[in-house]
Amino acid sequence: MSFPRLVGLDTDWTIWQGYLNHASWGFGFGAFVPQENNIERVDRWLLRDRTNHNNWIRQYNDISDVIYDIINNHAKLAIVSSSPSKPMSDKALYFLNAINPQTGTEYSIIHLAHYNEVSNESKVNHFRRIRQWSQFDYSEMLMFDDEASNNTVRITLGPATSGTSFHLVRNRTTFTWNLYQEGLAAWRQAKNLTIGLNPGFPQNRVLIGYSGLPTSWINRIYAGEGVVETTTPYRWGFGLYLTSSIMLAKYFRDWNGNWGSDKSYVCQVFVKDYNAWINNVPKIWIPENDGNFPQMNNMNTTAEETALNQENRDAYIATRFGVRAPYALFSQHFYMPNMPLPQGERWTELVAGTQLYRSLFEIVKLEDWQADQIVNPDPYPFGWQFQSWKINVPSVTREEFLRCGEQILFNLSGRDGGTKDSGEGIAPETSPVKETLSEL
Numbered sequence: 001m002s003f004p005r006l007v008g009l010d011t012d013w014t015i016w017q018g019y020l021n022h023a024s025w026g027f028g029f030g031a032f033v034p035q036e037n038n039i040e041r042v043d044r045w046l047l048r049d050r051t052n053h054n055n056w057i058r059q060y061n062d063i064s065d066v067i068y069d070i071i072n073n074h075a076k077l078a079i080v081s082s083s084p085s086k087p088m089s090d091k092a093l094y095f096l097n098a099i100n101p102q103t104g105t106e107y108s109i110i111h112l113a114h115y116n117e118v119s120n121e122s123k124v125n126h127f128r129r130i131r132q133w134s135q136f137d138y139s140e141m142l143m144f145d146d147e148a149s150n151n152t153v154r155i156t157l158g159p160a161t162s163g164t165s166f167h168l169v170r171n172r173t174t175f176t177w178n179l180y181q182e183g184l185a186a187w188r189q190a191k192n193l194t195i196g197l198n199p200g201f202p203q204n205r206v207l208i209g210y211s212g213l214p215t216s217w218i219n220r221i222y223a224g225e226g227v228v229e230t231t232t233p234y235r236w237g238f239g240l241y242l243t244s245s246i247m248l249a250k251y252f253r254d255w256n257g258n259w260g261s262d263k264s265y266v267c268q269v270f271v272k273d274y275n276a277w278i279n280n281v282p283k284i285w286i287p288e289n290d291g292n293f294p295q296m297n298n299m300n301t302t303a304e305e306t307a308l309n310q311e312n313r314d315a316y317i318a319t320r321f322g323v324r325a326p327y328a329l330f331s332q333h334f335y336m337p338n339m340p341l342p343q344g345e346r347w348t349e350l351v352a353g354t355q356l357y358r359s360l361f362e363i364v365k366l367e368d369w370q371a372d373q374i375v376n377p378d379p380y381p382f383g384w385q386f387q388s389w390k391i392n393v394p395s396v397t398r399e400e401f402l403r404c405g406e407q408i409l410f411n412l413s414g415r416d417g418g419t420k421d422s423g424e425g426i427a428p429e430t431s432p433v434k435e436t437l438s439e440l
Contacts, residue, residue, distance in 0.1 A: 003073040004165075004187055005140035006130065008080040009066075011089055011118070013146035013172040015079075015109070016047075018057035020092055022085035028052040036091040047095055059096045060175045067098035067112060069180075076134065078115035080126045080143060086118040123150045127157055127164055138164045139359075142187045144180070146172050148307035155226035155238055155354045163226075163355055165190050168311045190326050192280050193359040206274040207379050209350060211242040211363065212252030214264045218365055226354035228303075232256075235295040236329055237310040239353040240361060242269045246377040247340045248347060253371075255336075266371040267363040276360060283391040284323045285330040285413070287400040288346070292316060323392055326355040330382060330391060332404070346404060348382040386413045 012019050026038030028051025040050040049055035070077050083089045093110035100107045110116065115133065117126040123143070131138060138157045143150070146169040154166040167183030169175050213221075220227055221240070228238055243249055249266045256264040271277040286293050293316070296309040314325040332346040341347060352361055366374075386393060393413040401410040 002188055002191060003184070004075055004142040005136045006076045006078055006115075006134060006142070007070045008078040008115075008117075008127070008130075008141065008143040009063075010143075010145040010147075010150075010169075011079065011081040011083060011092070012057075014144055014169050014175055015063055016057040016059045016092070016096070017172075017174065020057055020083065020085075020088055021055070022083070022088055024052075025049045025055050025088065026051055034087060035085070036087040039088065039091050039095065041095045044097060047092055057092065062177045062180070063096075063109075063175060064098040065177055066175070066180045067109065068101050071112060072101040076114040076136075077112055078117060078130055079110070079113045080115075080123055080130075080145075081118045082120055082123065082126075083118050084120035086116075089118045090116070123153050124156055127153050131157075139191060141165070142167065142183055144169055144175065144183055146170075147304060148311045149303040151307050151311065152228055155228055157225075163190075163358055165355075170311075170315075186325065189282075189324055190355045190359070193276070193326065193356060204273045204275060205270050205362070206277070207268055207270050207376065208277070209242040209244045209269045209380065209382075210246045210249035211240060211267050211269055212249045212254070212256060212264055213267050213363070213365075214256050215262045218265065218267065218363065221357070221363055224358055226358070230299050232299075234298050236331065236351045237296055237313065237353060238298075239351050240269070240357040240363075242350050242352070243347065244350075244378050244380055244382050245347070246371065246374050250371060251336075251339055265368075266366045268366060270362045270364070271360055272362055273360065278389055281356065281360065282323045282327040283330065283389060284317060284321060284327055285386075285391050285393045285397050286317070287394075287397045288332045288334065289400065290396055292320075292396075321392060321394055326353050328352055328356060332400070332406070332409075346406070350382060383409050383412060 009015055022035065026032070026035040026049060028049070031051045032038050038050050039047055041047055042056075045059045045061075047057050067077060079089070079093065081089055090110055093113070094108045096109050097106040098109050098112055099105070100112060115130050117130060119126070123145070127138070127141065127143070130136075130141070141164045143153050143164060143166050145166065148168055151166045151168070153164045155163075157164045165183070165187040167179070167186055169179065217227060226238060234241075243252075246266060253264040253266050293313060294309065296306060298306045301309075317327070318324045329351040331349055331351070333349045334346060335341060335344050339347070385391060398410055398413055401407075401413065
């Protein structure tokens, strides 16, 4: 079974329970200098501040097994933390131990780590340095972290591959063996997106839709980078949004100007390998208006709230419907003013998250005159692809089709051999089924 070449672990609330706070540790009576010398070991799991026993951290029970497994699978262990005090982090990692599979004896975690990236800066910068030193592709890396906003390592780091995978240590609960296995499964799912890609056989490259994109976005996609921003709405998470209709892509090309964007263009969106698109990419069609799928409000929420919205949606879709990220997300979208559609008619959008579009999608920018000459304006109407693209359509989505008078979509999504309830009620073995996102 495939395995990452590098696994990164954060420190606070990931390797250990608690917060090794440089602003409060080592300030009691009789404190030693330097500050890190005030960390004392109580037992093999527990460390505390010798000047204030209310300050403590405790290594999670399964961390030793996790580190053993990483090294036993010939992967590199990286400590990746934004702590402002590397000396304190190093001292704690010196006191805490894990079994070295090469010797069968306990070693300090700091001596088992191949990379020790602890500095008060973005995790993206940490991983860029690690890549420079290791020469590993980002797609060979997996990161565990308790802060959802650090999923920027997954969104921004490419290029031209699935990029670094990120798995959240949710709600600052214990880092368990099962959570570790979930992260490995997510990494394998992302890697699986590129299986079967063969640039030597261009007949597998298929146009599936269009997108209206500003120049800055196009340049980022060409560079293999993702986008995290607060000036344009991304209701289903950061990624590439596309439609099957070039008329709607032209509408959004012009609409982007409302947000102060640079010049925008219609782009053709291809999948590099149509067989991989059909067989390797999980797909789900979610309802537009359902409290279990709250939309992201990246323009008016904090970075952590924005990132947690994405992580929660992914977790809910996995536990409720058995569809795990990275996936392709389909949804109906409300009518917008002056759209080239009958008044009030909804239309379908497809959202490809960063890992998906970097691995499998290719865009071709069209000048306005080229867009006007397109002879295939709607190559694959998304609503006709339920069966051929193996799209999971939960019953809550089909019920919304009916409520909105979309009888054709309702009928097509439920034909014999279709996917009207495909995956519904199937949960990962390691996660209990949650009824609503608020329970996650």
